[in-house]
Amino acid sequence: MSTLNRYNSVVLSRRNLLVATAATAAAVAAVALSTEQAHADDAQTDLSKLPRVKQKLVAPPFLPEHEQVVTSGPKIVEVTLTIEEKKVVIDNEGTEIWAFAYDGSVPGPMIVVHEGDYVELTLKNLPTNLMEHNIDFHASTGALGGGALTKVLPGEEVVLRWKAIKPGVFVYHCAPGDVMIPYHVVHGMNGAVMVLPRDGLKDDKGNPLKYDLAYYIGEQDFYIPRETDGSFKKYESAGEDLSDSLDVMRTLIPSHVVFNGKVGALTGENAMKAKVGDHVLFIHGQSNRDSRPHIIGGHGDYVWETGKFGNPPEVGLETWFIRGGSAGAALYKFRQPGIYAYVNHNLIEAVLLGATAHIKVDGTWNDDLMMQVSKPGPMKA
Amino acid sequence: MKIRNILASALVVGSLMASTAFAETVVKVTLIDKMGTPDLSKPLGLGMGMKADMSTAKMGININPKTAAPGNVRFDVTNLASNLVHEVLIAQITDENQLLPFDQGRNKVDEEAVRSLGSVSEIDPNKTASLTLDLKPGKYLLYCNVAGHYMAGMWTVIEIK
Numbered sequence: 184m185s186t187l188n189r190y191n192s193v194v195l196s197r198r199n200l201l202v203a204t205a206a207t208a209a210a211v212a213a214v215a216l217s218t219e220q221a222h223a224d225d226a227q228t229d230l231s232k233l234p235r236v237k238q239k240l241v242a243p244p245f246l247p248e249h250e251q252v253v254t255s256g257p258k259i260v261e262v263t264l265t266i267e268e269k270k271v272v273i274d275n276e277g278t279e280i281w282a283f284a285y286d287g288s289v290p291g292p293m294i295v296v297h298e299g300d301y302v303e304l305t306l307k308n309l310p311t312n313l314m315e316h317n318i319d320f321h322a323s324t325g326a327l328g329g330g331a332l333t334k335v336l337p338g339e340e341v342v343l344r345w346k347a348i349k350p351g352v353f354v355y356h357c358a359p360g361d362v363m364i365p366y367h368v369v370h371g372m373n374g375a376v377m378v379l380p381r382d383g384l385k386d387d388k389g390n391p392l393k394y395d396l397a398y399y400i401g402e403q404d405f406y407i408p409r410e411t412d413g414s415f416k417k418y419e420s421a422g423e424d425l426s427d428s429l430d431v432m433r434t435l436i437p438s439h440v441v442f443n444g445k446v447g448a449l450t451g452e453n454a455m456k457a458k459v460g461d462h463v464l465f466i467h468g469q470s471n472r473d474s475r476p477h478i479i480g481g482h483g484d485y486v487w488e489t490g491k492f493g494n495p496p497e498v499g500l501e502t503w504f505i506r507g508g509s510a511g512a513a514l515y516k517f518r519q520p521g522i523y524a525y526v527n528h529n530l531i532e533a534v535l536l537g538a539t540a541h542i543k544v545d546g547t548w549n550d551d552l553m554m555q556v557s558k559p560g561p562m563k564a
Numbered sequence: 565m566k567i568r569n570i571l572a573s574a575l576v577v578g579s580l581m582a583s584t585a586f587a588e589t590v591v592k593v594t595l596i597d598k599m600g601t602p603d604l605s606k607p608l609g610l611g612m613g614m615k616a617d618m619s620t621a622k623m624g625i626n627i628n629p630k631t632a633a634p635g636n637v638r639f640d641v642t643n644l645a646s647n648l649v650h651e652v653l654i655a656q657i658t659d660e661n662q663l664l665p666f667d668q669g670r671n672k673v674d675e676e677a678v679r680s681l682g683s684v685s686e687i688d689p690n691k692t693a694s695l696t697l698d699l700k701p702g703k704y705l706l707y708c709n710v711a712g713h714y715m716a717g718m719w720t721v722i723e724i725k
Contacts, residue, residue, distance in 0.1 A: 310619075313596045313626065315646040334646070338599035359646050362690050419628035422644045423592040426692035 228257065233301070235259045240292035243374075243443055244398040244455060244540075249295040251393060252383040257299040259344070264291060264374075265307040266316045266335075266357075268421035271371070273405055273439055274446040274537065280405060281421035282371035282444070283316065283357060289444030290401025290468060291355070291374025296347050297381045303344040304329075310338035313421050315359050316367065320345060321509070322353035322376045330358045347378040351491035352510040356470040362429055365471065369406055369432060371444060373470035375399055375510050380492050384464075384514070386485055387495040394464035394514055398455050400476070400540060402469045402505075402527065403444060404437035437472070440527060441537040449540035455525070457517050459546025465525065466490075468510035476513065477502040477528035478542070480521070483513035502528050519553065520546040588696065589632040590640060591722065593652060593706065595687065596624050597645040604712025607671050611715050612705060613663040621717025625652070625706050631723045638696045639706070643687040650708045650718070653683040654697060657705045660721050664705075664714075671711045699724045 238247050238260050264285045271282045271289065285291025296302055302323075308316050315336050319328035323345035326332045335341050356373035358364045384392040408416045408427035415438070418424045431438070443449050457463050462484075467476045485496035488503045490511040497503075505511045517523075527538035602608060602622040610616045618624075623645075643650050655678050665677035681704070684693045707719035 310598070313594060314644050315597065336598055336600065337596070360689075363646065366690075419592065420594065420626055422594045422596075422642060423628065425642045425644070425690065426640070 230259065230301070233257060233259050235261055235303075237261045238294065238296075240264070240286060240294065242286070242288040242292060243290055243401050244449060246293050246377070246397045246399060247295055249379075251379060252391075253297050253381050257297075257301065259301045259303050260294070260296045261303045261305070262294055263305040263307065264318070265309060266312060266372075267309055268312045268314065271444065273407075273441060273444065276415075278407055278415045278439070279417050280370060280407060281418060281424065283314070283367050283421070284371055285318075285374050289371030289403055290399075290470075291372070293374065293399040293466070294355075294376045295379065296376070297379050298347055298350045299381060300347050300378075301344055302347060302376070303342065304333075305340055305342050306333050306335055307340040308335040308337050312337040314363075314367075316357050316372070317359055318343075318355055319358040320353065320355045320376060322347055322349060322351070322355070322378055324348060327358065328355075334359065347376075349491065350378045350380045350493055351487065351489075352377045352466045352468070352512050353490065354468045354470045354508065354510050362425075365432060366425060366428060368471050369404060369428075369437075371403055371405075373401065373403075373468070375401065375466060375468040377466060377512075378492075384485075384492060385495075387498055392485060392514060393462060395461040396457055397464040397466065399466045399468070400442050400449070400525065401444075402467065402472075402474050402538060403439075403441050404469075404472045405439040405441070406431040406434075406436075407438040409438075437532075437536060439537050440472075440532040442525075442540045446537035449525075451541065454522070454541035454543040457542055457544045459517055459520055459544060459549075461544075462514055462516045463542075465513045465515065466510055467505050467513070469505050469507055472507040474505040474507075474538070475502050475528045476505060476511070477526055478513075478515060479524040479526060480519070481515055481517065481523055483515055485514040487512045517542075517544045517546070519549055520544050521548075588636040588638050589629075590638050591632055592628045593639050593641040594626045595641065595643045595645055595650045595652070595708065595718070596626065597648055598622050598624065602712075602716055604671065604716060607666070607668060607715035608712070608717070609715060610717035611664060611666065611673075612657075612707075612719055612721070613661045616717075618717055623648075623650075623708070623713055623716045623718040625708065625718055625720040627706065627720055627722055631725060632699070634699060634701050634724050636696055637699050637722075637724070638694055639684070640692060640694045641684050641687060642692045643689055645689050647689060649686050649688055649710065650713065651683060651685045651687060651710060652695070652706050653680045653709055654695070655680050655705050655707075657703050657721070659703060666715075671715065673707065673709050673714050675709060701725050 526533035
């Protein structure tokens with residue numbers, strides 16, 4: 184006796200697929216066209232003459248070594264991202280997810296270039312993986328952000344080059360098509376690119392700004408399915424959770440909202456560090472869902488809320504808004520020592536779902552900025 | 565009479581549900597595509613019993629767990645392939661060294677010679693479907709019989725014991 188049922192139906196899936204296919208075809212056609220046009224009015228860069236540099240990527244919250252201001256001409260910056268489907272623990276209760284991780288980390292590493300540089304990415308999909316992946320760079324132009332030109336099956340690699348023409352911080356993420364787009368993104372498959380102006384960051388009046396340190400906070404919403412007893416489900420291999428995950432994703436209610444892939448990944452011993460007087464650039468990326476970073480006890484001195492350095496920064500902000508599918512940047516000079524909490528100021532998400540980081544700042548306390556005038560004691564009549 | 569019938573059928577349903585809940589083993593099945601776009605016009609020689617290097621397989625079926633207890637087994641099948649429609653047929657075999665009757669011309673397992681116990685047909689990419697079979701101890705083959713897929717490595721074996 185057999186019973187057959189289809190319990191996972193996405194009503195518009197065929198239509199979606201068609202639309203996506205049409206978009207892909209159009210994008211590819213557009214690529215071909217633009218290449219021809221580029222050649223036609225080409226007083227442009229001879230790529231063979233450009234210097235090539237390899238950028239060694241590092242796991243967030245750190246950034247690769249880079250200059251803030253460059254005086255030389257454009258470069259081709261070679262980077263490699265290796266995609267790994269791996270089981271990771273996302274909280275202190277042992278909750279697991281089979282994450283899809285660019286270079287093995289959630290979020291994927293930050294890439295840093297300057298406006299006018301070229302990013303030449305080698306994207307590798309490990310043969311032990313089970314799924315097709317790709318990458319959509321919001322900082323790039325055309326072909327669905329490169330998504331249409333970077334689809335790789337397990338065991339394959341592809342090379343994509345794109346020119347960084349828009350300065351700012353941008354997210355990148357996997358977008359293999361249909362329901363796999365959000366499914367991959369909420370399995371950790373996203374990261375960020377920073378395209379610095381060649382002459383560096385500027386304040387709202389056009390004066391140069393420098394940072395002493397930079398951290399990349401990648402915020403991730405997870406949608407972990409539950410057993411009937413309420414505990415989180417576990418799976419033996421990547422992709423087994425597809426149907427269950429889609430059911431949770433449809434509720435739009437995440438089970439976890441975390442920084443750097445795990446509850447507590449940037450707190451306590453793992454806190455970000457700075458000294459009083461340091462100007463620290465915080466880059467906040469969220470590829471799927473809105474967020475609202477806030478430094479408890481501090482501010483954003485200069486904030487590019489939409490993350491794009493072609494716009495003057497706002498000054499002296501309390502909390503800033505990160506639109507889902509974008510990255511923003513905030514520069515802050517620490518003026519007091521102590522532990523600061525860097526949170527998503529939806530405090531339910533910060534405290535109950537995990538979106539809290541710490542910054543440990545060393546230095547000397549400034550009584551002028553704040554002092555406890557009298558200690559807590561009995562109320563006076 | 566009517567009320568008694570309703571009660572009786574409710575009881576039957578209740579006991580069926582209870583026995584299903586206790587006896588059913590869930591096996592997660594994922595259908596995957598690997599390297600490149602294989603030429604499926606000719607058999608690729610990666611079928612069961614052919615002693616091929618399965619690390620070169622262009623397609624595959626993963627199952628968890630790889631063994632299950634006799635009784636009702638529910639196969640939750642997820643097609644992780646991004647473009648290809650797959651299917652899953654289930655047939656009892658003697659062992660993994662057995663060669664299946666194969667139709668070279670159509671590049672498919674000869675389904676008339678291999679009795680199928682059940683199947684999940686035409687699963688679109690990213691979709692899931694399930695199939696429940698009452699299985700006795702033994703070995704069972706799960707395979708995709710879309711032309712060329714079986715010989716591209718799209719099969720696996722589950723043991724019921």
